[in-house]
Amino acid sequence: MKHRRQAAVRGLAAALATLVALTAAGCSSKAKTGDGKQTGAGGVKTGEGVTDTTIALGALTDMTGVYATLGKSVTQAQQLWVKQTNAAGGICGRTLELTVRDHGYDPQKALAAYTELEPKVVGYAQFIGSPFVAAVKQRVDGQDKGLIMPQAWSASLLGSPYIRVLGATYDVETINAVDFLLTEKGLKKGDRLGHVYFEGDYGENALKGSKYAAEQAGLTVVEQKIKPTDNDMSAQVAALKQAGVKAVLVSAGPRQAASLVGVAAATGLRVPVVGNNSAFAPQLLGTQAGPALEKMYWFASPSLPIGADTPAARKLAADYAAAYPDDGLDNGVVAGWTAATAFGEILKKACEHEDLTREGVAKALLILSAHDPGFGMTHDFSDPKSPSSRQSVVIQPDKKVPGGMRTVRQPFVSEAAKNYTP
Amino acid sequence: MSERPGTPAKAYRRAAAGLGGAGVVVLLALPFYLERFWLQAGLFAIAAAIGAIGINLLTGATGQLSMGHAFFLAVGAYGYCALAGDGTDGLAGLGLPGWLAAVLAVGLAGLAGGLFSPIAGRLHGAYLGIATLALIFIGQHVLFNAHGLTGGYNGRAVPPLNLFGLTFDDTELLVAQVPFGAVEKLWYLGLALLAGGVLFARGVLRGRPGRAMNAIRDHRIAAGVLGIPVARHRAAVFVLSSMYAGLAGVLLALVFQRTVPEYFGMALSLEYLAMIVIGGLGSVAGAVAGGVFVALLPQVLNRYAEGLPLVSAPGTGGIAPGEAARYLYGAAVVGVVLFLPGGLARLVARTPIHRPSGETR
Numbered sequence: 163m164k165h166r167r168q169a170a171v172r173g174l175a176a177a178l179a180t181l182v183a184l185t186a187a188g189c190s191s192k193a194k195t196g197d198g199k200q201t202g203a204g205g206v207k208t209g210e211g212v213t214d215t216t217i218a219l220g221a222l223t224d225m226t227g228v229y230a231t232l233g234k235s236v237t238q239a240q241q242l243w244v245k246q247t248n249a250a251g252g253i254c255g256r257t258l259e260l261t262v263r264d265h266g267y268d269p270q271k272a273l274a275a276y277t278e279l280e281p282k283v284v285g286y287a288q289f290i291g292s293p294f295v296a297a298v299k300q301r302v303d304g305q306d307k308g309l310i311m312p313q314a315w316s317a318s319l320l321g322s323p324y325i326r327v328l329g330a331t332y333d334v335e336t337i338n339a340v341d342f343l344l345t346e347k348g349l350k351k352g353d354r355l356g357h358v359y360f361e362g363d364y365g366e367n368a369l370k371g372s373k374y375a376a377e378q379a380g381l382t383v384v385e386q387k388i389k390p391t392d393n394d395m396s397a398q399v400a401a402l403k404q405a406g407v408k409a410v411l412v413s414a415g416p417r418q419a420a421s422l423v424g425v426a427a428a429t430g431l432r433v434p435v436v437g438n439n440s441a442f443a444p445q446l447l448g449t450q451a452g453p454a455l456e457k458m459y460w461f462a463s464p465s466l467p468i469g470a471d472t473p474a475a476r477k478l479a480a481d482y483a484a485a486y487p488d489d490g491l492d493n494g495v496v497a498g499w500t501a502a503t504a505f506g507e508i509l510k511k512a513c514e515h516e517d518l519t520r521e522g523v524a525k526a527l528l529i530l531s532a533h534d535p536g537f538g539m540t541h542d543f544s545d546p547k548s549p550s551s552r553q554s555v556v557i558q559p560d561k562k563v564p565g566g567m568r569t570v571r572q573p574f575v576s577e578a579a580k581n582y583t584p
Numbered sequence: 585m586s587e588r589p590g591t592p593a594k595a596y597r598r599a600a601a602g603l604g605g606a607g608v609v610v611l612l613a614l615p616f617y618l619e620r621f622w623l624q625a626g627l628f629a630i631a632a633a634i635g636a637i638g639i640n641l642l643t644g645a646t647g648q649l650s651m652g653h654a655f656f657l658a659v660g661a662y663g664y665c666a667l668a669g670d671g672t673d674g675l676a677g678l679g680l681p682g683w684l685a686a687v688l689a690v691g692l693a694g695l696a697g698g699l700f701s702p703i704a705g706r707l708h709g710a711y712l713g714i715a716t717l718a719l720i721f722i723g724q725h726v727l728f729n730a731h732g733l734t735g736g737y738n739g740r741a742v743p744p745l746n747l748f749g750l751t752f753d754d755t756e757l758l759v760a761q762v763p764f765g766a767v768e769k770l771w772y773l774g775l776a777l778l779a780g781g782v783l784f785a786r787g788v789l790r791g792r793p794g795r796a797m798n799a800i801r802d803h804r805i806a807a808g809v810l811g812i813p814v815a816r817h818r819a820a821v822f823v824l825s826s827m828y829a830g831l832a833g834v835l836l837a838l839v840f841q842r843t844v845p846e847y848f849g850m851a852l853s854l855e856y857l858a859m860i861v862i863g864g865l866g867s868v869a870g871a872v873a874g875g876v877f878v879a880l881l882p883q884v885l886n887r888y889a890e891g892l893p894l895v896s897a898p899g900t901g902g903i904a905p906g907e908a909a910r911y912l913y914g915a916a917v918v919g920v921v922l923f924l925p926g927g928l929a930r931l932v933a934r935t936p937i938h939r940p941s942g943e944t945r
Contacts, residue, residue: 226907263886266910269847270628273840274883278621296738297842305754305765318738361728362737 206254209519210308211284217252217509217518218259219244220279221288223313227267228390229290231443235494236313236501237262239478240287242485243502253506254513260287267291273298284523285309287505288498292316292363295325307520309508309527311501315439315464315549316363317370317584323524323546328501329464329539331549332364332438333371334579336411338554339436339462340375341576343409347434351380356407358386358398358422360414368413368438371582378578388414395422403431410435416443423459424451436556437461444492444566447559455559460570462554465496465537469565474536479564491565496537503535504550508543538573552579611775615768616759623767624839625883630774631835633875636859637785637868638828643857644865645789646821647801648708652700652716653856655723656693656826658848660833661742662727662734663689665843668743675740676733682745682752686834693830694823701819708804720850727845739844742837747773752838770838777835778872781828785868788824797821798866862920864927873928881916885909 211218221240224233244260252258261283263275272294279286285308289295292314302310302324310325317331330338343349357372359365369385376383384405386398395418402410403426410426410433412419419441426435435458442461446452466472468479468491475496482495511526512518533541533550541550556571615623639653668685669677680688697704700719707715727734734740744753744766752773757764788794796817799807808814837843855878863874889909924930 226910264907264909265886267846268882269840269844270879271882271886274621274625274628275886277624278887281619293738293842293844293846297840297844300741300841301754316738366736 205516206513207517207519207522209284209521210280211282212256212518215256216259217254217256218261218283219505220283220286221260221262222272222275222279222286222290222294223262223264223288224267224290225264227265229267231492232313232494232497233264233290234489235492236288236290236498238486238489239482239495239498240502242482243499243506245485246481247506253509254518258506265291265294269294269297280306280308283308284509284518284520285311285505287311287502288313290314292319295319299325307524309505309520309523311505313497313501314363316367317549318363318367320549320584321547323527326527326543326546327549328497328504328541329549329551330554330579331584332367332413333374333584334549334552334582335438335462335464335554336368336371336413337375337579337582338552338574338576339411339438339460339556340372340379340381341574341578342460342462342556342571343434343436344379346571347409349379349381349409349434353381353408354384354405355381356384356386356402356405356410358388358395358402358410358412358414358418360390360418361387362390364438364440365413368411370584372411374582375576375578388418390415393417393421394425396425398422399425399429399431402426403429407431407433409433412437412441414441416441416446419459419461420446420449420451420455423454427451427454427458432458435459439463439493442557442559442567444490444559447561447566452559452561456561460556460558463493463557464551464554465493465500465535465539466555466569466573467493467557467565467567468496469563469567470537470569472536472538493567500535500537500539500541504530504533504541504543507533612772615764615771616762620765620767621887623771625880627767627770627774627835627839628883629876629879630778631832631839632856632859632879633872634778634781634835635829635832635856636863636871636875637781638825638832639856640860640863640866640868640871641785641788641797641828642821642825644860644867644871645794645801646797646818648704648818648822649710649713650716650822650825651713651850651853651857652719652723653825653829654848654850654852655716655719656696656829657833657836657852658723658727658843658845659693659696659826660689660830661837661843661848662740662833663692663830664834664837665740665742666733667692668745669740670743673735673741675731675735677743682743683747685743686745689834690827690830693833694827697823697826698819700826701822704822705815705819717850720853724845724849727848734843734845737845739842742841742843745773745838766841767839770835773838774835777831781831782868782872785828785871789866789868793817793820801866858917860927862917862927864929867927867929870927870929877916877920877928882909882913885912 221237223237244258248257261279265272265275272291276298289310290313295312299322303322307324311328312319315331317333319325319327355376359369372383384407412422412435419437423435446455478499479491508523508526508530511530512522527543531542531544539551539553543550552575553573555569555573557567558570559566560568642648642650664685666676667678667680667688668682670679671677703715744751752766752769754765796812799812800814800817804814859874859878860871862877864870886909
């Protein structure tokens with residue numbers, strides 16, 4: 163036993179000696195040499211992810227997990243944008259490269275993918291999963307400083323100069339939705355307003371908005387908290403009927419919204435139901451709840467739907483259908499496109515100031531105060547504490563329109579949402 | 585020296601010492617060369633290995649099926665946050681020094697295991713599996729809803745560990761010209777914890793408690809007749825297993841820098857069971873091998889899946905890299921279970937280096 167231990171000690175000593183020798187010689191590629199920033203082609207300062215010929219962007223998406231449908235649409239729209247931008251000559255004389263990593267909504271894979279791409283990209287045009295964005299926030303703010311466009315609309319993500327939420331957050335959107343009910347659907351002071359919401363980030367953020375709006379308008383909110391695994395809304399509808407609500411808000415998934423509206427219509431609770439942008443999918447119109455949805459369901463969205471009648475929307479719908487003929491058009495396409503074009507606009511601004519480093523991108527962000535991707539909204543990135551826009555549109559499901567969505571109220575900001583601070 | 589020089593025993597020892605020394609040097613040198621991605625993946629693997637040792641003591645060595653391992657990981661991770669947090673983020677925090685919080689969090693996980701052990705002492709087999717399943721559901725409900733403690737859906741930030749004046753966060757520490765961030769520093773801590781965990785578990789398994797645990801697994805009634813206090817041993821191993829899980833949880837939290845409730849779900853518990861089946865039931869080496877295999881494979885596949893044949897870029901139709909990574913992971917698991925029924929640990933045992941006959945350990 164004794165000489166075995168001696169051998170082990172000898173081995174360890176040799177190991178440590180080699181280690182010291184190797185590192186002292188400085189032959190590690192990780193050893194520090196300068197700060198990695200340099201001035202490249204055209205006198206433009208470059209940093210991580212940018213060379214004289216390319217600009218690398220990352221996309222952390224979910225194509226195999228719970229947000230697979232959203233992730234696929236967003237990613238394909240962004241790939242389409244990269245293709246078109248490169249065909250038109252790229253940005254700042256450089257071609258764009260989008261590296262996609264699918265994390266399947268798994269925290270470990272998401273963090274691994276973020277860490278893998280971090281030294282290679284200038285920023286992330288997409289990051290699905292607000293818990294994961296929150297997980298890297300400390301690193302992004304402290305040292306990485308790469309711009310992230312999360313595909314999530316929770317107010318808890320606001321406040322970082324590098325993580326920028328595109329469009330109205332759930333609370334602001336819900337305030338706008340309540341305004342729609344008050345002005346167009348006959349909801350009035352003293353009424354009861356039902357709110358069915360997911361436990362967690364999305365639902366609770368929306369609830370904050372509905373409570374604020376209710377307080378402003380003198381309404382009472384009747385809360386019904388559900389889990390993402392609850393698919394049958396019979397109990398919730400019964401409870402809301404019992405409480406005598408005059409309208410219902412849904413901050414849940416498309417399935418829950420369909421069940422809620424279907425059951426409500428069947429049991430005679432004929433009140434307007436308004437959802438958040440995540441509470442609708444065009445596929446619902448093909449289900450049994452389809453007719454009821456067309457009659458008594460609306461939802462608020464941070465941008466015009468893909469079937470909208472604007473030049474940008476028509477062009478995107480046509481190009482997307484040509485590039486991906488097998489895939490449907492949904493709002494993920496618009497969300498991905500909007501984020502990508504905003505990122506492109508920021509890069510162009512940074513190029514004008516001859517600084518494509520991450521600091522340069524962050525600076526360019528603050529001077530981009532009016533970006534209009536052509537879907538009815540103008541985005542203002544000058545204040546990290548606010549979402550880039552407080553506007554919402556109200557959309558009604560309609561089978562006859564491409565994408566299944568018809569805009570019934572053009573972009574607006576309610577008075578209550580204007581004065582709201584998250 | 586009892587053997588003559590040149591005996592197989594000596595050659596074996598020399599080879600083992602040489603291999604071990606080389607392994608140690610490689611592991612110690614890695615932070616100087618590898619990029620953050622690999623160190624982080626390695627740390628996930630180390631944490632998984634520690635957790636897997638725990639569940640292997642319980643399920644592999646004592647035969648008690650536990651589906652609740654993820655719950656104890658969560659207790660460790662959130663326990664550390666709550667004990668070390670200073671309350672400035674609006675969440676409950678006692679503001680204890682990091683090292684004390686880590687130790688107490690492991691103790692807390694053990695305490696949670698101890699509270700559950702009356703049930704663990706009464707049930708066995710599939711019944712215990714179902715009972716521990718309840719822990720997952722209770723745990724998930726609490727993690728999502730106890731906002732003041734857990735931060736809800738988005739989790740809470742993990743305060744960095746402080747040990748001997750060294751803070752394990754991203755403040756740069758220059759060692760031989762190489763900048764040391766959080767993962768580089770944590771790498772050494774992880775290795776030390778894993779080494780300690782391995783040695784302790786070996787000691788347990790090779791001593792009297794280990795033999796008693798195996799006897800309980802193989803024949804509970806016979807073990808009782810032999811005079812082994814069955815219920816006490818089962819409760820004790822449940823506590824020990826929970827403490828290993830708690831330690832893994834603390835390490836994971838430090839690597840993640842944020843605890844997210846989503847992570848500590850049923851899938852994680854099943855992953856830990858997969859680790860010990862793949863690695864080899866009942867042995868420490870098996871748990872470590874399985875832990876490293878299961879934790880590392882999906883991350884590596886995800887990174888390199890793009891280069892595989894038949895895999896197309898996401899969105900161009902065909903198999904997406906993420907899907908390919910999942911298929912390969914599934915195939916690897918099936919392959920190991922099919923062709924290595926004893927787990928990865930058997931693979932090493934079959935290599936040409938044979939232990940000399942008659943050696944007692």
